[in-house]
Amino acid sequence: MIRYWQTPKAGNRSRLTLKECESPPLPEHQVRVRVDAVGLNFADIFALTGLYSATPGGAFIPGLEFAGEILEIGAQCQRFTVGQRVMGVTRFGGYSSQIDIDPDYLIPLPDQWSMAQGAAYPVQTLTAWYALTRLGAVQANHQVLVHSAAGGVGLQSMKLCQALGATPVGTVSSESKASWLKQQGFDQVLVRDRHFARQLTKRGQQFDLVLDAIGGEVQKASFNALNPMGRLVVFGAAEFTPSGQRPDYLRALWRYLKRPRYDVMDMISSNRSVLAFNLIWLWEQKSEMQSLLKELADVPIPAPHVGHRFAFEQAHDALSLLQSGQTIGKVVLTLR
Ligand SMILES: NC(=O)c1ccc[n+]([C@@H]2O[C@H](COP(=O)([O-])OP(=O)(O)OC[C@H]3O[C@@H](n4cnc5c(N)ncnc54)[C@H](OP(=O)(O)O)[C@@H]3O)[C@@H](O)[C@H]2O)c1
Structure with missing residues (x-):
């Protein structure tokens, strides 16, 4: 059975x-x-x-x-x-x-x-790899801001950044996740507070690449912290997570209306861009998926x-x- x-x-x-x-x-x-x-x-x-x-x-x-x-x-x-x-x-x-x-x-x-x-x-590592390499064009000297860095995709992204010689800076929502990440050898970890934009400004750090699956203010603040030529890669919107078994449509609608929007003319002037993807598309693109998996097999991560x-x-x-x-x-x- x-x-x-x-x-x-x-x-x-x-x-x-x-x-x-x-x-x-x-x-x-x-x-x-x-x-x-x-x-x-x-x-x-x-x-x-x-x-x-x-x-x-x-x-x-x-x-x-x-x-x-x-x-x-x-x-x-x-x-x-x-x-x-x-x-x-x-x-x-x-x-x-x-x-x-x-x-x-x-x-x-x-x-x-x-x-x-x-x-x-497979799913989380392919997501991290696609975001970092195909869209993020990550380079060995890049500073990469990885949101939800202790999660499935986040942790794979942190490890892949290290393996590629980039510097990952993780963000998480709790001290316990941050100390766990530090025990794993990631020394740059930020516990997000309610004023994330102010927190980033105070830190004074700029990034070449941001991986975001949270959305909202966190995403907007991260875009503003990009270096010229920097890229924001978006692949999710965890801020829409329902608190119970069913969606709270009113809350979701409010967040949807307040979602960050980006103007391509501003992107030209500030020389920063936004990219996004949904990996489920790869299911139909078997040869692309296999070439990504082959590339990953050569990257030494635990x-x-x-x-x-x-x-x-x-x-x-x-x-x-x-x-x-x-x-x-x-x-x-x-x-x-
Ligand atoms: N586009 C694609 O193809 C694709 C593929 C795979 C995954 N994803 C997206 O990538 C993200 C990570 O996926 P995952 O499977 O690896 O999950 P995960 O990162 O293991 O768990 C999700 C994380 O989201 C964060 N989060 C932020 N706001 C939240 C909220 N309101 N409620 C609950 N959690 C919240 C939490 O970490 P912190 O609070 O520490 O930030 C949580 O641990 C998800 O948003 C997922 O939808 C997209």
């Missing part, structure tokens, strides 16, 4: 229900993976609450990444072997004990990594940090913790 978490439709996270079904026949061009660990992403919360533009209409299984072992190989598949450990990305459908998938979306799991580390790798593990049945608790904004590193559901 396959166990999976499904919601009948987006809009209220409490509708997510654990279900069971029989295994269907394996399509001949796919491989079957026994899932051992599922990586949670902030996008899962936005998808379940209906605030994510890529959310499927109607019923769907959330989840964008997983790690496990190959159980079976379709008749027309030449790659991978039964028993091989893999990690994979999927455009939804990840919260499941078994996944049938096109092998192009799988990569071998390094021998020394746990399944949980594998489930913590295995992802799994900060929080939950049993598969505890998906609601895991999502609540992730949504609280208190997590460090990756939140993972484990199946064995």
